[in-house]
Amino acid sequence: xxxxxxxxxxxxxxxxxxxxxxxxxxxxxxxxxxxxxxxxxxxxxxxxxxxxxxxxxxxxxxxxxxxxxxxxxxxxxxxxxxxxxxxxxxxxxxxxxxxxxxxxxxxxxxxxxxxxxxxxxxxxxxxxxxxxxxxxxxxxxxxxxxxxxxxxxxxxxxxxxxxxxxxxxxxxxxxxxxxxxxx
Numbered sequence: 001x002x003x004x005x006x007x008x009x010x011x012x013x014x015x016x017x018x019x020x021x022x023x024x025x026x027x028x029x030x031x032x033x034x035x036x037x038x039x040x041x042x043x044x045x046x047x048x049x050x051x052x053x054x055x056x057x058x059x060x061x062x063x064x065x066x067x068x069x070x071x072x073x074x075x076x077x078x079x080x081x082x083x084x085x086x087x088x089x090x091x092x093x094x095x096x097x098x099x100x101x102x103x104x105x106x107x108x109x110x111x112x113x114x115x116x117x118x119x120x121x122x123x124x125x126x127x128x129x130x131x132x133x134x135x136x137x138x139x140x141x142x143x144x145x146x147x148x149x150x151x152x153x154x155x156x157x158x159x160x161x162x163x164x165x166x167x168x169x170x171x172x173x174x175x176x177x178x179x180x181x182x183x
Contacts, residue, residue, distance in 0.1 A: 028061045068178035088139040098146040115145035
């Protein structure tokens with residue numbers, strides 16, 4: 001069951017999505033924030049009960065949108081981007097001892113990439129607008145899924161070893177996601 005409506009809270013329009021979930025959660029998307037609420041729970045009640053926390057989150061989201069608007073969008077020549085991507089693939093696949101069978105670029109609304117167990121990787125074509133360090137991180141992340149299928153402890157430790165600044169990188173991804181990804 002999925003039913004949608006909207007609620008205005010402090011001048012911000014929240015799209016309300018009803019789903020069979022245990023807890024309410026709010027997701028901040030590019031266009032509008034979304035509140036995912038279980039059936040039978042009052043959206044107004046949720047917003048009133050969590051007024052301060054939601055207000056802080058709205059303020060933080062607005063600040064992040066402003067910060068994202070100031071980010072540099074990179075523009076590589078096709079040759080430079082191909083070279084950058086090929087270098088990251090070769091370096092990280094050698095480091096991890098994995099073999100990439102195929103790499104494709106395609107439009108994706110909410111992801112930077114995805115990996116299949118057969119060695120195929122699909123990357124969001126928007127990555128050609130990211131700084132080299134973030135492109136390298138995406139490639140490493142997807143290749144790492146060939147060794148660890150989920151984001152468990154070993155996966156996270158491998159990320160930390162290869163990218164000690166992973167927290168800064170993740171923050172950059174959130175901001176570039178606001179700037180570049182759809183929805």
